[in-house]
Amino acid sequence: MNAVLQTHHHxxxxxxxxxxxxxxxxxxxxxxxxxxxxxxxxxxxxxxxxDENWKYTRTAPxxxxxxxxxxxxxxxxxxxxxxxxxLPNAYQLVFVNGVYRAELSNVSDMPAGVxxxxxxxxxxxxxxxxxxxxxxHVDQDRHPFAALNTAxxxxxAFIALAANTMLxxxxxxxxxxxxxxxxxxxxxxxxxxxxxxxxxxxxxxxxGLGEAVSFTNLLTEVTLGRNAGLEYYRLxxxxxxxxxxxxxxxxxxxxxxxxxxxxxxxAVLSRHDIDVRLAVRGAQCSLNGLYMAAGRQHVDTHTRIxxxxxxxxxxxxxxxVLDGHGRGxxxxxxxxxxxxxxxxxxxxxxxxxxxxxxEADTKPELEIYNDDVKCAHGATVGQLxxxxxxxxxxxxxxxxxxxxxxxxxFAAEIINAIKLDAVREHLRAVVLAxxxxxxxxxxxx
Amino acid sequence: xxxxxxxxxxxxxYTAGFVTDIESDSLPPGLNExxxxxxxxxxxxxxxxLNWRLEAFRHWLTMSEPRWAHVHYxxxxxQAISYYSAPKAKTDGPKSxxxxxxxxxxxxxxxxxxLHERARLAGVAVDAVFDSVSVATTFKDxxxxxxxxxxxxxxAVREHPELIEQYLGTVVPTGDNFYAALNSAVFSDGSFVYxxxxxxxxxxxxxxxxxxxxxxxQFERTLIIADEGSYVSYLEGCTxxxxxxxxxxxxxxxxxxxxxxxxxxSTVQNxxxxxxxxxxxxxxxxxxxxxxxxxxxxxxxxxxxxxSAITWKYPSCVLEGDNxxxxxxxxxxANNYQQADTGTKMIHIGxxxxxxIISKGISAGHGQNAYRGLVKILKxxxxxxxxxxxxxxxxxxxCGAHTFPYIETKNPTAQVEHEATTSKxxxxxxxxxxxxGLSAExxxxxxxxxxxxxxxxxxxxxxxxxxxxxxxxxxxxxxG
Numbered sequence: 001m002n003a004v005l006q007t008h009h010h011x012x013x014x015x016x017x018x019x020x021x022x023x024x025x026x027x028x029x030x031x032x033x034x035x036x037x038x039x040x041x042x043x044x045x046x047x048x049x050x051d052e053n054w055k056y057t058r059t060a061p062x063x064x065x066x067x068x069x070x071x072x073x074x075x076x077x078x079x080x081x082x083x084x085x086x087l088p089n090a091y092q093l094v095f096v097n098g099v100y101r102a103e104l105s106n107v108s109d110m111p112a113g114v115x116x117x118x119x120x121x122x123x124x125x126x127x128x129x130x131x132x133x134x135x136x137h138v139d140q141d142r143h144p145f146a147a148l149n150t151a152x153x154x155x156x157a158f159i160a161l162a163a164n165t166m167l168x169x170x171x172x173x174x175x176x177x178x179x180x181x182x183x184x185x186x187x188x189x190x191x192x193x194x195x196x197x198x199x200x201x202x203x204x205x206x207x208g209l210g211e212a213v214s215f216t217n218l219l220t221e222v223t224l225g226r227n228a229g230l231e232y233y234r235l236x237x238x239x240x241x242x243x244x245x246x247x248x249x250x251x252x253x254x255x256x257x258x259x260x261x262x263x264x265x266x267a268v269l270s271r272h273d274i275d276v277r278l279a280v281r282g283a284q285c286s287l288n289g290l291y292m293a294a295g296r297q298h299v300d301t302h303t304r305i306x307x308x309x310x311x312x313x314x315x316x317x318x319x320x321v322l323d324g325h326g327r328g329x330x331x332x333x334x335x336x337x338x339x340x341x342x343x344x345x346x347x348x349x350x351x352x353x354x355x356x357x358x359e360a361d362t363k364p365e366l367e368i369y370n371d372d373v374k375c376a377h378g379a380t381v382g383q384l385x386x387x388x389x390x391x392x393x394x395x396x397x398x399x400x401x402x403x404x405x406x407x408x409x410f411a412a413e414i415i416n417a418i419k420l421d422a423v424r425e426h427l428r429a430v431v432l433a434x435x436x437x438x439x440x441x442x443x444x445x
Numbered sequence: 446x447x448x449x450x451x452x453x454x455x456x457x458x459y460t461a462g463f464v465t466d467i468e469s470d471s472l473p474p475g476l477n478e479x480x481x482x483x484x485x486x487x488x489x490x491x492x493x494x495l496n497w498r499l500e501a502f503r504h505w506l507t508m509s510e511p512r513w514a515h516v517h518y519x520x521x522x523x524q525a526i527s528y529y530s531a532p533k534a535k536t537d538g539p540k541s542x543x544x545x546x547x548x549x550x551x552x553x554x555x556x557x558x559x560l561h562e563r564a565r566l567a568g569v570a571v572d573a574v575f576d577s578v579s580v581a582t583t584f585k586d587x588x589x590x591x592x593x594x595x596x597x598x599x600x601a602v603r604e605h606p607e608l609i610e611q612y613l614g615t616v617v618p619t620g621d622n623f624y625a626a627l628n629s630a631v632f633s634d635g636s637f638v639y640x641x642x643x644x645x646x647x648x649x650x651x652x653x654x655x656x657x658x659x660x661x662x663q664f665e666r667t668l669i670i671a672d673e674g675s676y677v678s679y680l681e682g683c684t685x686x687x688x689x690x691x692x693x694x695x696x697x698x699x700x701x702x703x704x705x706x707x708x709x710x711s712t713v714q715n716x717x718x719x720x721x722x723x724x725x726x727x728x729x730x731x732x733x734x735x736x737x738x739x740x741x742x743x744x745x746x747x748x749x750x751x752x753s754a755i756t757w758k759y760p761s762c763v764l765e766g767d768n769x770x771x772x773x774x775x776x777x778x779a780n781n782y783q784q785a786d787t788g789t790k791m792i793h794i795g796x797x798x799x800x801x802i803i804s805k806g807i808s809a810g811h812g813q814n815a816y817r818g819l820v821k822i823l824k825x826x827x828x829x830x831x832x833x834x835x836x837x838x839x840x841x842x843x844c845g846a847h848t849f850p851y852i853e854t855k856n857p858t859a860q861v862e863h864e865a866t867t868s869k870x871x872x873x874x875x876x877x878x879x880x881x882g883l884s885a886e887x888x889x890x891x892x893x894x895x896x897x898x899x900x901x902x903x904x905x906x907x908x909x910x911x912x913x914x915x916x917x918x919x920x921x922x923x924x925g
Contacts (some may be wrong), residue, residue, distance in 0.1 A: 052513065056853075338843070356824070366848040367515075368867055371808075372840035375867040381822075381854040382861065440892035 096185025179210030208239030291325025704739030723782025726754025779812030
């Protein structure tokens with residue numbers, strides 16, 4: 001109990017130390033929002049083992065470390081160091097240890113009707129722009145880390161698309177964590193507001209350079225107007241010592257489309273929450289993902305889709321590959337509200353256990369409050385098919401390569417569906433590199 | 446509390462004020478350690494059982510009511526319940542079928558319950574109808590010949606205390622959960638079955654029950670032990686509607702199978718579900734668990750749950766013996782304002798253990814039906830296999846169907862599959878049946894029975910037909 005209280009004190013003290021210097025500190029509504037959030041976090045604290053949403057994931061390792069809530073700023077970093085994770089032909093905002101770096105970013109040739117800028121800059125210059133947009137649909141009581149993020153909200157990105165804007169080139173938000181971030185926490189916030197009939201592609205990349213014991217607590221908020229479409233990619237490749245908590249909260253208007261692909265490969269402990277509100281008739285979402293854990297990694301994915309209006313559809317497809325002492329957690333909740341008739345919701349989660357010490361915990365949930373729906377979900381946990389391994393071995397592949405090839409094939413179902421060429425190719429290479437005899441398998445696929 | 450003071454409490458004699466109460470037929474409402482002692486004394490239990498009850502009671506005091514289930518109800522006042530009352534005298538009931546509520550008789554008719562049983566079910570003074578004692582005795586002789594022990598729990602405590610001491614609470618420990626702890630402290634009576642080595646119980650114990658169903662208590666305790674290589678099929682409950690003035694029911698059922706043994710446990714539960722506005726009705730908070738201790742043993746749960754205002758029940762299997770098998774077949778129906786939160790837990794410990802879960806939930810009216818299940822494959826369970834299917838059928842715009850399956854796998858050689866679907870009866874299906882001359886209610890009843898077929902066929906034969914009719918009766922008024 002004492003230790004718990006101390007942590008609350010730690011973050012409350014961190015808040016007091018930093019609050020005056022956070023961007024937009026002068027705006028009353030923002031000060032109130034931050035103050036309310038830290039009070040909430042202090043009241044609830046870190047989620048405990050009896051919290052159903054955190055049943056399989058212990059946050060004690062984060063709690064114990066008392067991370068400093070000011071990032072290690074000013075780390076020298078050249079473009080060459082991040083070259084291979086920069087998407088070609090994309091608009092880029094680059095954040096190093098959670099802090100925006102204009103000199104590494106690329107926002108030139110931005111078409112009219114598109115705002116892409118550092119959140120801190122907007123909060124500093126015209127905080128009123130964000131009033132009503134921040135924490136629009138975030139339930140801080142259900143998401144304690146969202147409360148923590150809100151308390152320190154400052155750095156991050158703001159993306160706004162005017163009505164009828166079609167953005168052809170993708171936007172990439174690159175978050176780089178360097179060794180200097182050891183012991184530090186970053187709480188970046190991404191706010192996306194897409195007007196009616198607008199269309200864009202957003203890629204969020206998280207990479208670690210050097211092995212820092214860092215804590216990233218990211219919150220992304222997406223609001224999609226009528227008939228707006230967002231293709232969203234999230235690639236999490238932090239270093240294996242990092243703690244990574246992130247959440248995406250999406251609210252969709254009529255006929256809007258949200259297509260998400262979330263890939264979690266890095267961090268010793270990672271947790272990704274997706275909350276989608278299909279608020280108005282005809283909205284659709286599709287959530288896909290791949291998580292891989294090896295060594296002592298723990299990767300947790302929670303999705304929640306609220307069908308709040310008639311004629312909405314959702315589909316989910318997540319796959320997990322768990323090796324070493326890795327542990328994968330999946331919780332997919334679909335909530336169909338009383339008047340959301342003609343709902344079509346599908347969900348699938350498949351897990352592959354590769355080692356004796358790996359573990360998979362999955363929970364596909366359905367809560368349905370009306371009768372005119374079509375809902376199905378499925379979950380499997382298993383190993384590689386012995387017959388398939390035998391088939392490959394009989395054709396001259398050794399055991400390791402056979403298993404590697406089949407593992408790759410399992411993961412590829414998610415990767416191959418990625419529309420953005422650069423992202424798909426990058427992921428292929430990354431996944432192959434993780435497999436034993438990856439070079440050999442590469443020749444085969 | 447120090448050990449001395451606990452000991453002092455345990456060994457304390459009854460205070461004088463209580464003596465008269467013990468002599469009377471029921472205890473006043475309220476629960477404290479004296480009540481637990483009084484119950485134990487009334488039943489002349491050996492000391493180990495009293496201590497066991499007290500331990501459970503003390504643990505219960507430290508626990509709080511579970512709130513995680515997907516059900517809503519006003520809090521239960523545990524001090525307002527009388528924890529012991531002697532069975533009612535048979536002569537209280539109606540003297541003949543003519544005096545029985547005609548509505549009740551109509552229901553029996555629909556369910557197809559044999560004539561000679563109706564009187565007993567309606568609570569008509571049994572001796573006036575037929576001589577149940579002689580029939581029961583015939584069965585008892587037959588069982589005794591094979592060495593099967595089948596008696597009330599109290600009788601077992603008196604006659605076979607060594608078996609009770611050896612097995613009681615080994616599957617559901619006293620502190621397992623709030624209601625199990627409460628049951629352990631104050632259970633009134635129940636059933637006890639012991640099937641000796643290599644014996645196949647010569648009859649479905651359900652048959653016996655039909656002849657001689659004991660008044661089920663509020664806190665029932667059942668213990669069934671199947672020794673090596675034995676087999677027994679047991680059915681509890683009844684398709685006939687059961688009225689009961691006790692609102693809270695918290696039973697505990699423990700099953701133990703040793704090597705190569707099998708237990709098939711079937712339940713038909715049709716307690717008073719409350720009226721159409723959701724007033725009244727039974728709270729059914731039950732802990733049921735089976736333990737496959739020996740290799741190649743098998744426990745199979747089949748349940749048809751149509752009654753109770755609130756059902757909170759998870760018949761589970763702990764599959765410890767290698768190659769042991771657990772099965773769970775369930776139909777849960779929630780109509781009007783009924784709420785059901787039911788499912789199972791399959792804990793795989795032994796090698797090559799297998800489990801099958803087939804759950805069919807039907808929601809109608811304002812009914813809320815939740816499947817909640819856990820499949821846990823421990824590291825030791827190499828080659829374990831699970832297949833889970835949970836389907837929901839929705840009838841009506843106000844009802845709800847929910848699924849909360851937990852799957853935890855720690856062994857790479859295990860195969861676990863889970864599937865769930867939710868659907869409603871389509872207008873096309875209904876139209877097709879109507880067109881062929883079926884009434885809307887018959888059509889719905891037929892479709893529902895088709896939906897539940899996989900489960901119903903697991904029931905002992907004589908109950909399967911009644912269970913089908915029961916589903917139809919329970920859904921009356923939900924369509925049209």
